[in-house]
Amino acid sequence: MTVRRTVPVPGGRGYLGPVPADTVEGLLGLLRERGARITPGRRAVVEALVHAPGHVTAEDVVSSVQAKHPDVHVSTVYRTLESLEQAGIVAHVHMGHGAAVWHLAEDDRLHLVCDDCGDVVHIPPRLFDDVRDQLLADHGFEATLDHFAVPGRCRRCTNSAPA
Amino acid sequence: MTVRRTVPVPGGRGYLGPVPADTVEGLLGLLRERGARITPGRRAVVEALVHAPGHVTAEDVVSSVQAKHPDVHVSTVYRTLESLEQAGIVAHVHMGHGAAVWHLAEDDRLHLVCDDCGDVVHIPPRLFDDVRDQLLADHGFEATLDHFAVPGRCRRCTNSAPA
DNA sequence: CCGTAGCTGCGAACGGGTCGCAGGTACGGC
């Protein structure tokens, strides 16, 4: 029986271990440390994410993976993303009514999405620190404010067609 | 007929006319003012929402409507909710990965949803006013902060199983 | 009381994701 090494990942989301955490091998190392097996499919998914231009949907990952490994199945990609998320390596954000987007966990920022033009603006998460503190103080609630994008109207759309 | 307490929302998002905006007839009046027709199905949907205990999913509305009007179809309920939303009478909030929940537009508050126990805490929207102002000032972005619930961990769950 | 635009029921289809299963394979143990 394999002894499953339940090595706790130190830190949390932003953990940068001794291995470079932004290379395919580094990230796979983190996964391996958690007792997971490294398969060609998983490697391909991690490669796709590392080389992706920012956020990608699961479908983007699928097609990017299948470009080189046509027999990696959709469900494998979903399952791999889930494992990677549990390991704190990637995270997903809901941008609105459509599909979620995935990004490397270290890539920590909030998203403003324009309802009109769909444009995405990145902002530093610390803009919401006061609110988070207040929610904690007033309601004992540990808020996760980066899991949903903030919808609204960007400057350009507001100017071009004032409400 | 249950009469909900009217909190007059001056300058708020929803247009509140001279008609009492919290009764079935009042709300239907608002809809009629926008050129829409009042049908038994629509009346039933509005009734369901007025009598609903807070937020309800579209499915809740469907079954509550069908209890009295069994031949009102799901798609009619969805279409009615859409019309009501366009008229500023109701609004929907995404609580997480599941179905959206609907509420009367005047019923304006933010939602904290515990990832562990699913509990919902209501907070006044003005808690986010500073952030909204800052987003507008710094990025020209008019944020809509009440369209997604804020996920996180409630006090009870944090205490009973500290991270 | 009539004409018609706007609603409706219906059922099929959608997008995004999940699941159960049987077979394949990475990797610790020896």
Next chain:
DNA sequence: GCCGTACCTGCGACCCGTTCGCAGCTACGG
């Protein structure tokens, strides 16, 4: 090295919440 097995995979069916196209019905201004 090779073996055993727990973990991972391909596959396809399925799920949920929601949307759509269509033909027929009906609210309501005239």
